[in-house]
Amino acid sequence: MRYSNCFVPTLRDVPADAEVISHQLLLRAGYIRRVTSGVYDYLPLALRVLRRVEAVIREEMERAGAQELLMPMVQPTELWQKSERLAKYGPELLRFKDRHGHESCLGPTHEEVICDLMSRELRSYKQLPINLYQIQNKFRDEIRPRFGLMRGREFVMKDAYSFHVDDESLMAEYKNMFDAYTRIFTRLGLHFRAVEADTGSIGGSDSHEFHVLADSGEDLIAHCDSCDYAANVEKAIATRDMAAGSAAALGELATPKLTTAEEVAAFVGVEPGLLIKTLVYRVAGGEMDGQVIAACVRGDDQLQDVKLMHLLQADAIDMATDEEIENIGGITGFIGPVGLNAPVYLDSSLAKTGGMVAGSNKRDVHLIGLDVERDINQAHFADLRETRAGDRCSCGGKMALSRGIEVGQVFALGRRYTEPMEVLFQNQQGRREVATMGCYGIGVSRLMAAVVEQCHDQGGIAWPDILAPFKVVLISMGKSEAVRIASMDLYTQLQAAGIEVLWDERNERPGVKFKDAELIGIPVQIVIGDRGLKEGKAEFGRRGSERRELPLLELMSATISELAGNSGASL
Numbered sequence: 001m002r003y004s005n006c007f008v009p010t011l012r013d014v015p016a017d018a019e020v021i022s023h024q025l026l027l028r029a030g031y032i033r034r035v036t037s038g039v040y041d042y043l044p045l046a047l048r049v050l051r052r053v054e055a056v057i058r059e060e061m062e063r064a065g066a067q068e069l070l071m072p073m074v075q076p077t078e079l080w081q082k083s084e085r086l087a088k089y090g091p092e093l094l095r096f097k098d099r100h101g102h103e104s105c106l107g108p109t110h111e112e113v114i115c116d117l118m119s120r121e122l123r124s125y126k127q128l129p130i131n132l133y134q135i136q137n138k139f140r141d142e143i144r145p146r147f148g149l150m151r152g153r154e155f156v157m158k159d160a161y162s163f164h165v166d167d168e169s170l171m172a173e174y175k176n177m178f179d180a181y182t183r184i185f186t187r188l189g190l191h192f193r194a195v196e197a198d199t200g201s202i203g204g205s206d207s208h209e210f211h212v213l214a215d216s217g218e219d220l221i222a223h224c225d226s227c228d229y230a231a232n233v234e235k236a237i238a239t240r241d242m243a244a245g246s247a248a249a250l251g252e253l254a255t256p257k258l259t260t261a262e263e264v265a266a267f268v269g270v271e272p273g274l275l276i277k278t279l280v281y282r283v284a285g286g287e288m289d290g291q292v293i294a295a296c297v298r299g300d301d302q303l304q305d306v307k308l309m310h311l312l313q314a315d316a317i318d319m320a321t322d323e324e325i326e327n328i329g330g331i332t333g334f335i336g337p338v339g340l341n342a343p344v345y346l347d348s349s350l351a352k353t354g355g356m357v358a359g360s361n362k363r364d365v366h367l368i369g370l371d372v373e374r375d376i377n378q379a380h381f382a383d384l385r386e387t388r389a390g391d392r393c394s395c396g397g398k399m400a401l402s403r404g405i406e407v408g409q410v411f412a413l414g415r416r417y418t419e420p421m422e423v424l425f426q427n428q429q430g431r432r433e434v435a436t437m438g439c440y441g442i443g444v445s446r447l448m449a450a451v452v453e454q455c456h457d458q459g460g461i462a463w464p465d466i467l468a469p470f471k472v473v474l475i476s477m478g479k480s481e482a483v484r485i486a487s488m489d490l491y492t493q494l495q496a497a498g499i500e501v502l503w504d505e506r507n508e509r510p511g512v513k514f515k516d517a518e519l520i521g522i523p524v525q526i527v528i529g530d531r532g533l534k535e536g537k538a539e540f541g542r543r544g545s546e547r548r549e550l551p552l553l554e555l556m557s558a559t560i561s562e563l564a565g566n567s568g569a570s571l
């Protein structure tokens with residue numbers, strides 16, 4: 001394509017509202033424009049990249065035996081009632097009524113629609129297993145859309161759903177999809193890691209997330225330095241040497257105005273690990289809906305709220321108000337687990353501890369010499385602390401933390417949806433049975449941003465060859481007829497060879513052309529100018545490295561060999 005015909009509205013300055021590099025570069029390089037909060041236009045360059053990401057995904061999904069279909073974006077809300085997920089999904093589900101008063105929603109995911117389809121079409125075990133996928137726009141009314149394509153409200157997702165006669169078949173497909181995802185992210189040239197994940201609002205048993213490692217990632221992942229163990233901190237389990245207190249009688253100590261764990265520990269003269277930090281929450285959803293509960297971790301640990309939410313089988317947990325705390329016999333700033341009129345959940349590291357310090361539920365007083373099992377009523381123990389860097393893995397190795405961008409997730413859902421949605425089949429004995437199910441998502445548009453997070457430099461985006469919107473940028477320097485003819489000739493040859501080339505024939509200064517080419521991120525650069533032409537030569541090179549002079553006649557073969565092996569797909 002000729003640059004002057006191409007719609008690439010580049011910007012000279014970094015847009016003020018763009019915090020992360022991918023958002024800045026995709027705006028500056030003329031790939032995306034914001035329509036409204038979390039909703040974007042994909043301009044021609046972005047669409048070219050998006051189509052390439054989709055092509056790799058399609059190839060690997062088909063190779064793995066999945067079939068593509070397309071489901072609607074609009075879904076009847078009744079289906080969400082039937083699957084018992086309407087309340088759980090909450091305000092992220094955008095709901096509306098049509099002219100007949102029927103309530104619908106915009107699909108944030110498609111378990112309901114596919115189960116509804118399968119409940120009508122599935123008859124016999126002979127039709128199973130089956131894996132159906134689509135690439136389609138999703139809508140989630142995210143509370144904080146941000147970082148451009150990374151967390152949008154409308155975004156492109158690849159979602160696949162598999163159905164099986166039994167869990168053995170499901171787990172085989174889970175592994176098959178896990179391997180397909182590994183191939184996809186490897187082909188896209190990403191530095192990524194698969195980690196054990198919480199199943200969140202979607203439910204089910206096993207789950208893994210795939211994270212692109214980048215400092216701008218919203219997730220924190222913990223991984224062992226000596227074995228394969230890696231998990232989202234929402235789920236990661238590790239241990240460390242914990243301070244052990246010595247047995248003592250329960251007593252009180254005046255601690256005027258000392259409320260933080262560090263302050264109290266310093267005042268009492270113990271390590272923060274011997275302090276019990278107590279947090280009070282109100283539970284939303286599940287059997288404990290509306291109840292107020294207390295949760296405790298050691299003073300030098302953080303409570304991992306997803307672990308607590310999971311333990312309580314809640315949809316959400318919110319910090320309790322001062323009044324709610326008073327109602328269970330506590331007082332803000334001096335809350336402790338002893339004598340609270342509420343269930344108390346303690347991190348397992350607190351089991352069998354003595355000589356601990358905690359709030360007393362009286363103003364300006366703390367308890368000392370606390371023995372957890374002796375002194376606390378209604379105590380439940382579970383893993384609630386957040387894994388920290390340096391913790392010990394069960395293999396004995398050391399845990400490290402990295403930030404990750406979640407680009408995909410696979411779930412073994414079991415019968416969580418197929419049972420309420422009545423996805424049944426007739427088994428070999430002629431009896432009706434509930435099918436078991438898996439689901440597998442990839443954030444296609446988020447992936448595009450994640451690639452930019454990993455592949456960029458001072459000059460702009462450095463697309464891997466396989467994703468670049470054009471493989472070659474041909475820059476004509478000067479306005480002479482000789483340059484125009486030589487450029488035109490090469491342009492035609494490249495096109496004839498099926499190599500996507502952007503010909504910058506604009507009447508712009510060379511500096512502008514080079515800057516734009518770098519910013520947009522086209523891998524191979526060819527520069528044709530009068531000086532070189534006199535000797536029958538042009539400049540050839542890869543973005544980000546030195547160009548060399550080559551005879552015009554060698555440009556085609558040099559381009560082909562430069563792109564070969566790097567493109568991972570057709571040129």
Ligand code: ATP
Pocket residue numbers: 109140142149150151152153155156157200406407408409441442443444445446
């Ligand atoms: P997150 O934890 O980031 O909110 P999720 O776990 O809710 O994501 P899934 O239901 O697993 O998301 O959806 C599958 C994939 O869709 C995710 O792995 C992610 O890559 C992508 N995705 C989810 N939400 C968004 C969003 N708001 N914008 C862009 N991509 C998204």
Ligand code: MG
Pocket residue numbers: 209406408409
């Ligand atoms: Mg997810």
